[in-house]
Amino acid sequence: MSNRAPRGIIVGHGEFAAGLASAVQQICGLADVFAAVSNRDHPAGELERILREYADNGAEIIFTDLPGGSAANAARRVMRDHPKLVLVTGANLAALLEFALGERCGPATAARTAVEKGRSAMDSSGGES
Amino acid sequence: MAIVLHRIDDRLIHGQVVVGWGRPMGVGFIALVDDTVAASEWEQELYRMGVPPEVTLHFADVSTAQREHAAWESDPRPGILLTADIDTMARLATATRVTEVNLGGIHHAPGRTQRLRYVFLSPDEEQALRTLAATGVRISAKDVPGGKPVELEDLL
Numbered sequence: 001m002s003n004r005a006p007r008g009i010i011v012g013h014g015e016f017a018a019g020l021a022s023a024v025q026q027i028c029g030l031a032d033v034f035a036a037v038s039n040r041d042h043p044a045g046e047l048e049r050i051l052r053e054y055a056d057n058g059a060e061i062i063f064t065d066l067p068g069g070s071a072a073n074a075a076r077r078v079m080r081d082h083p084k085l086v087l088v089t090g091a092n093l094a095a096l097l098e099f100a101l102g103e104r105c106g107p108a109t110a111a112r113t114a115v116e117k118g119r120s121a122m123d124s125s126g127g128e129s
Numbered sequence: 130m131a132i133v134l135h136r137i138d139d140r141l142i143h144g145q146v147v148v149g150w151g152r153p154m155g156v157g158f159i160a161l162v163d164d165t166v167a168a169s170e171w172e173q174e175l176y177r178m179g180v181p182p183e184v185t186l187h188f189a190d191v192s193t194a195q196r197e198h199a200a201w202e203s204d205p206r207p208g209i210l211l212t213a214d215i216d217t218m219a220r221l222a223t224a225t226r227v228t229e230v231n232l233g234g235i236h237h238a239p240g241r242t243q244r245l246r247y248v249f250l251s252p253d254e255e256q257a258l259r260t261l262a263a264t265g266v267r268i269s270a271k272d273v274p275g276g277k278p279v280e281l282e283d284l285l
Binding site: 013039042043044046065066067068069070072073076077 | 139140142143144147148175176178179180236237238
């Protein structure tokens with residue numbers, strides 16, 4: 001286990017964050033890229049404090065499940081005094097894998113690439129009547 | 130349809146409110162009553178991002194909400210009224226017809242004791258709820274629509 005500070009924070013409802021972080025670890029063995037935070041049972045101010053602490057320690061991107069809501073709101077509040085921090089909403093596993101395994105670049109570029117990968121992974125098929 | 134839910138939730142607009150309650154109720158508007166948010170464009174923009182475009186969002190301080198409440202109640206669409214704390218809801222209720230209040234999320238803070246997983250109350254807040262209930266307002270806790278309601282007398 002590495003003691004490096006996580007580059008990305010996953011925040012969401014229920015076990016969303018822990019589940020995605022666990023999936024990343026299962027697929028590529030990387031346990032230290034992401035920190036997982038659930039918004040469950042945290043008052044808004046406490047969630048913001050947790051995210052601010054990660055940002056102070058070098059986290060570059062916050063990934064949230066929904067575009068609006070307590071996780072994204074807390075992230076946006078932290079971004080006011082951490083202008084280089086990037087928020088990605090609607091995160092999925094494909095986006096997180098791209099961030100974890102992709103070429104290291106600035107957070108804005110990394111976030112853009114992750115969003116493209118995540119968006120392209122969404123598809124539907126079947127259901128013919 | 131009027132206001133179908135008067136809710137106290139310290140997160141105000143978030144997934145549980147917009148998706149959990151708002152979708153099945155088909156809400157057409159949300160009234161966010163908070164003196165601080167009503168005075169801040171930045172805060173309002175933040176909360177606006179969490180609401181789908183087809184849902185009207187009203188921001189009001191308590192005195193404005195007291196004046197607007199009747200108009201919201203006569204809106205043909207179902208709506209949710211939110212406050213972040215008990216005091217704001219109690220002040221609103223002094224001048225408006227609030228018959229039922231939902232405790233949806235009052236989280237841990239110094240001086241508060243846990244009553245439910247999502248409800249923590251200080252002695253002053255408990256008294257404020259008792260006072261509000263004594264005026265005829267029914268108060269119960271329920272975080273999501275499918276949850277089991279817990280009446281105030283069972284909560285305290």
